[in-house]
Amino acid sequence: MKKSTKERLKQNAPAVPILVYLILLVGIPLLLVVLLSFFSRDSLGNIVFELSFDNYKKMLDPVYLRVFFNSFILAILTGLISLIIGYPVAYFTAGLNRKSRSFLILLIMLPFWISSLLRTYGWTILLGKDGLINNALIFLRIIDKPLNLMYNFGTVLTGTVYMLIPYMIISIYNSVDKLDRSLLEASYDLGGSKLKTFFKITLPLTMPGIARGYTLVFIPALGLYYISDLLGGGNTMFLGNLINNMATRGRNKPLASAFAIGMILLVLLVLFIYSKVSKNSKESLL
Amino acid sequence: MKEQLLSLKKVNKFYDEAHILKDISLDIKDGEFITLLGPSGCGKTTLLRCIAGLESIESGDILLNGESIKDLAPNKRNVNTVFQNYALFPHLTVFDNIAYGPRIKKVTKEDEIKVKVDEMLELVKMEGYGDRMPHQLSGGQRQRIAIARALINNPDILLLDEPLGALDLKLRKYMQTELALLQKQTKTTFIYVTHDQEEALNMSDRIVIMNEGRILQVGSPRDVYNNSNSLFVADFIGDRNIKEVEVVERKEDFCSVKLGKSIIDIRTDRSMVKPNECDGKVYLAIHMDKMKISYDKVDNSLYGEITFVHYAGSQIRTEVDVDGEKVTVIEYQNDYDNYRIGDKVYISWEENGAILLPKEDIEKRGN
Numbered sequence: 001m002k003k004s005t006k007e008r009l010k011q012n013a014p015a016v017p018i019l020v021y022l023i024l025l026v027g028i029p030l031l032l033v034v035l036l037s038f039f040s041r042d043s044l045g046n047i048v049f050e051l052s053f054d055n056y057k058k059m060l061d062p063v064y065l066r067v068f069f070n071s072f073i074l075a076i077l078t079g080l081i082s083l084i085i086g087y088p089v090a091y092f093t094a095g096l097n098r099k100s101r102s103f104l105i106l107l108i109m110l111p112f113w114i115s116s117l118l119r120t121y122g123w124t125i126l127l128g129k130d131g132l133i134n135n136a137l138i139f140l141r142i143i144d145k146p147l148n149l150m151y152n153f154g155t156v157l158t159g160t161v162y163m164l165i166p167y168m169i170i171s172i173y174n175s176v177d178k179l180d181r182s183l184l185e186a187s188y189d190l191g192g193s194k195l196k197t198f199f200k201i202t203l204p205l206t207m208p209g210i211a212r213g214y215t216l217v218f219i220p221a222l223g224l225y226y227i228s229d230l231l232g233g234g235n236t237m238f239l240g241n242l243i244n245n246m247a248t249r250g251r252n253k254p255l256a257s258a259f260a261i262g263m264i265l266l267v268l269l270v271l272f273i274y275s276k277v278s279k280n281s282k283e284s285l286l
Numbered sequence: 287m288k289e290q291l292l293s294l295k296k297v298n299k300f301y302d303e304a305h306i307l308k309d310i311s312l313d314i315k316d317g318e319f320i321t322l323l324g325p326s327g328c329g330k331t332t333l334l335r336c337i338a339g340l341e342s343i344e345s346g347d348i349l350l351n352g353e354s355i356k357d358l359a360p361n362k363r364n365v366n367t368v369f370q371n372y373a374l375f376p377h378l379t380v381f382d383n384i385a386y387g388p389r390i391k392k393v394t395k396e397d398e399i400k401v402k403v404d405e406m407l408e409l410v411k412m413e414g415y416g417d418r419m420p421h422q423l424s425g426g427q428r429q430r431i432a433i434a435r436a437l438i439n440n441p442d443i444l445l446l447d448e449p450l451g452a453l454d455l456k457l458r459k460y461m462q463t464e465l466a467l468l469q470k471q472t473k474t475t476f477i478y479v480t481h482d483q484e485e486a487l488n489m490s491d492r493i494v495i496m497n498e499g500r501i502l503q504v505g506s507p508r509d510v511y512n513n514s515n516s517l518f519v520a521d522f523i524g525d526r527n528i529k530e531v532e533v534v535e536r537k538e539d540f541c542s543v544k545l546g547k548s549i550i551d552i553r554t555d556r557s558m559v560k561p562n563e564c565d566g567k568v569y570l571a572i573h574m575d576k577m578k579i580s581y582d583k584v585d586n587s588l589y590g591e592i593t594f595v596h597y598a599g600s601q602i603r604t605e606v607d608v609d610g611e612k613v614t615v616i617e618y619q620n621d622y623d624n625y626r627i628g629d630k631v632y633i634s635w636e637e638n639g640a641i642l643l644p645k646e647d648i649e650k651r652g653n
Contacts, residue, residue: 180371180373182369182370182371182373183373183375183376185340185360185367185369185373186367186369186373186374186375187375187386187390188339188340188359188360188361189338189339189340189360189361189365189366189367189436190361190366190386190387190390190435190436190439191361191387191390191391191439192361192386192390193359193361196390200386200390201375204377205376205377
């Protein structure tokens with residue numbers, strides 16, 4: 001039987017607030033950004049309402065392409081390192097008993113209770129010229145003058161990995177936790193060693209968790225700007241900083257909008273790849 | 287006589303404090319279809335997992351072809367398991383599932399594997415299903431693939447952990463015949479775990495009855511069915527009337543016992559209670575389907591009043607009150623089939639349907 005319009009309205013009524021929220025706070029602003037990206041500005045920073053593709057053409061300038069490339073590499077490496085560190089952590093955690101498991105998950109989530117900006121400042125205390133690590137190494141006479149640990153690509157990478165790795169761990173943890181242990185036993189039973197079983201059974205079956213974790217880490221890594229500001233000191237330019245600079249100090253909101261759209265397209269590309277990878281999986285993110 | 291294929295020697299297994307397997311000793315010959323039968327929690331699955339190497343044992347030894355395998359990892363033992371939920375790899379096709387064992391051991395060339403997989407698919411009647419994914423198969427089909435995946439490795443022993451448990455009744459009966467045939471065809475030793483006595487009686491060469499981590503009786507299906515050696519086995523296998531009776535007289539080959547007001551003679555040659563032990567109170571166990579109801583007086587019979595009649599097509603289940611004791615009789619045919627509640631009747635039985643069992647439990651008797 002077909003439901004009447006009235007009935008359907010009634011059924012979907014709870015969705016109205018979220019719909020209004022999304023339209024007002026996500027949809028319309030995004031539309032404005034898209035519109036803005038086709039305008040330009042005058043020398044005072046006022047917006048000139050003249051449609052053109054100039055902003056997008058500017059994006060193809062090698063200087064700017066370099067920024068896209070930097071961000072892309074940073075996001076890819078952040079994902080990779082989070083995966084390499086996060087997988088064993090998640091695998092180990094999922095194998096523990098209920099009590100130790102909850103405790104470990106709590107520890108993994110704990111940093112989220114503190115402002116991420118504060119935590120990023122924390123790294124400067126650790127890594128700075130007069131920081132904990134340098135002082136300790138000098139005290140132990142391993143080095144005699146402070147190492148340059150701050151303000152380079154590696155520092156930013158350390159920061160983004162640190163900030164985003166919990167997403168990776170939790171995603172993989174969920175996949176490993178769902179893994180049917182009798183499949184591993186079946187593999188041992190059929191002659192598979194632990195190592196072979198890991199690569200032939202565990203890894204393929206936890207791929208959805210890896211893909212989800214990678215996506216959840218990759219996307220923010222592309223746009224996080226305060227980490228590269230604080231830890232990178234502007235020595236390497238990333239997309240987030242660039243957009244931030246253009247929109248604020250540079251007073252060029254149209255150009256910033258165009259770059260923001262460029263970044264969104266890059267994210268969509270990643271999501272597209274993710275949807276292909278996890279096509280057959282029930283635990284898909286999309 | 288042929289050497290034992292598998293020997294379990296005083297195997298003990300603990301989970302923390304719980305003593306799961308208690309001094310399990312068992313010899314299995316090559317080519318046998320052995321069933322481990324018992325209620326859930328009796329340790330039968332644990333014993334199977336110990337043989338597979340998926341569980342370690344605390345003491346005792348497991349010998350395969352005369353060599354100890356108790357410290358070998360599961361992938362080093364030439365036994366394979368068909369798991370209860372089949373445990374087919376969901377990301378691999380049927381073909382790749384079956385080829386998993388030979389491929390991972392890297393001893394067979396890919397073109398030989400192809401031939402062997404096809405042979406296996408034919409053996410389990412699943413030709414042409416190689417490209418399917420496990421989730422596209424029905425329960426019975428998954429079952430067959432799980433068996434093929436195990437058998438392709440030419441195991442010394444195939445271990446089957448309640449493989450028919452998840453199938454519906456009709457398919458289960460069909461698969462029982464199939465499995466028994468497959469076992470004869472491949473001449474592989476099967477160790478089969480089930481809690482279903484009918485399955486066990488139907489397929490096995492020998493049945494091992496387990497309870498609370500111990501082996502209670504080992505024997506052919508006929509043997510354990512007719513000559514149960516303990517109260518537990520008598521109660522577990524088949525439908526029996528089990529009554530506590532008083533011994534009034536003992537003779538060379540029979541005991542006179544008193545049930546209610548009737549005194550009846552029970553042959554003791556197949557019973558666990560020998561005439562000289564036949565003392566005081568014992569248990570009388572009579573198969574319900576080896577009893578017969580009669581309106582005329584019969585020698586050596588019980589006399590009582592019919593209290594209920596269940597008509598179930600091929601069989602009639604009649605409940606008779608014998609001096610306050612309820613006795614159930616299952617008949618497939620009788621001249622008098624119009625029993626009425628309240629009728630006074632005599633109950634007789636085939637001599638081999640009745641046994642006497644000692645009162646003390648198996649644990650006190652020390653095996």
